[in-house]
Amino acid sequence: SAVISQKPSRDICQRGTSLTIQCQVDSQVTMMFWYRQQPGQSLTLIATANQGSEATYESGFVIDKFPISRPNLTFSTLTVSNMSPEDSSIYLCSASAGTSYEQYFGPGTRLTVT
Amino acid sequence: GNSVTQMEGPVTLSEEAFLTINCTYTATGYPSLFWYVQYPGEGLQLLLKATKADDKGSNKGFEATYRKETTSFHLEKGSVQVSDSAVYFCALFTGTASKLTFGTGTRLQVTL
Numbered sequence: 001s002a003v004i005s006q007k008p009s010r011d012i013c014q015r016g017t018s019l020t021i022q023c024q025v026d027s028q029v030t031m032m033f034w035y036r037q038q039p040g041q042s043l044t045l046i047a048t049a050n051q052g053s054e055a056t057y058e059s060g061f062v063i064d065k066f067p068i069s070r071p072n073l074t075f076s077t078l079t080v081s082n083m084s085p086e087d088s089s090i091y092l093c094s095a096s097a098g099t100s101y102e103q104y105f106g107p108g109t110r111l112t113v114t
Numbered sequence: 115g116n117s118v119t120q121m122e123g124p125v126t127l128s129e130e131a132f133l134t135i136n137c138t139y140t141a142t143g144y145p146s147l148f149w150y151v152q153y154p155g156e157g158l159q160l161l162l163k164a165t166k167a168d169d170k171g172s173n174k175g176f177e178a179t180y181r182k183e184t185t186s187f188h189l190e191k192g193s194v195q196v197s198d199s200a201v202y203f204c205a206l207f208t209g210t211a212s213k214l215t216f217g218t219g220t221r222l223q224v225t226l
Contacts, residue, residue: 004157033213042118042216043158043203058213092157101146101207101214105157 002027002095004106012112013083020079021109023093028073033103034066035092043092049076083113116141120204120217127194127224135189135220137178137204145206147171147180147187148214152201161189161202194224 003026013019023032032049047055047068055068070076080087090110094103121136139145146165150158162171167182176191187204204217 040218042218043214045213048213094158101148102160102163103214105150105152105159107155107157 002029002097002104004093004095004104006091006093006106006109008109009107010110010112012114015084015113017083018079018081019083019111020077021091021093023076023078023095023106025074025095025104027097029095029097030073031096032070032076033094033096034068034076034078035094037090037092037108039089046078046091049078080111083111085113087111088113116145116206116208116215118204118206118215118217120202120220123201123219123221125220125222127222129196129224129226130193131224133189133191133194133198133222135202135204135222137187137189137217139185139187139204139206141185141206141208141215143208145208147178148205148207149176149178149187149189150203150205150216152203152219154200158203194222196224196226198222199224 005024007022034046035043037043046061047057049070051070067079090108092108093106096103117140148163149161151161152158162173164171164180170179178189201219201221203219205214
């Protein structure tokens with residue numbers, strides 16, 4: 001298993017600004033993922049963070065809005081850029097050491113945009 | 115595309131009651147099925163899984179059976195405890211999509 005921490009745990013931001021969320025894993029993992037969980041909705045995959053190369057984005061999500069970095073096998077960041085109130089959500093990081101279906105999740109970052 | 119439908123919550127039960135949380139799915143290919151649990155203030159944790167039809171996943175007294183004929187993976191527990199209060203997510207994974215698809219989650223509240 002892997003233990004995942006995220007920073008910050010929550011934040012309140014003004015529209016038009018950007019926030020970078022950090023995800024740290026306590027062991028080397030193969031794959032890392034970023035999800036969004038909007039109020040009352042299921043988790044939606046934003047992108048897969050690839051070590052040493054550009055992230056792979058899901059339909060509806062673009063790099064300009066959600067730039068992702070993964071400089072090594074234990075760390076990744078997600079930036080929410082030019083925020084609007086519609087970006088208010090919980091953002092979750094997850095990681096997989098083997099098969100991508102068995103994922104370990106961080107506690108999430110609760111973002112409110114005013 | 116793939117989708118997962120869960121019963122809406124919240125589900126409120128007394129301690130020692132029987133729990134069922136319904137989950138049905140639509141998928142292309144042959145999915146693996148999962149239940150994740152999120153305790154207050156914590157990240158999602160894998161609770162149990164089943165990778166092929168008729169498999170039964172079990173953990174911590176919870177069980178779920180992969181029913182291909184009804185495309186279902188209902189979560190059950192014979193006697194819930196207050197400590198089981200959490201949000202439960204049903205999910206599926208197919209090699210075709212290579213990603214997890216989640217249901218909306220069902221909040222369980224167990225009272226004394």
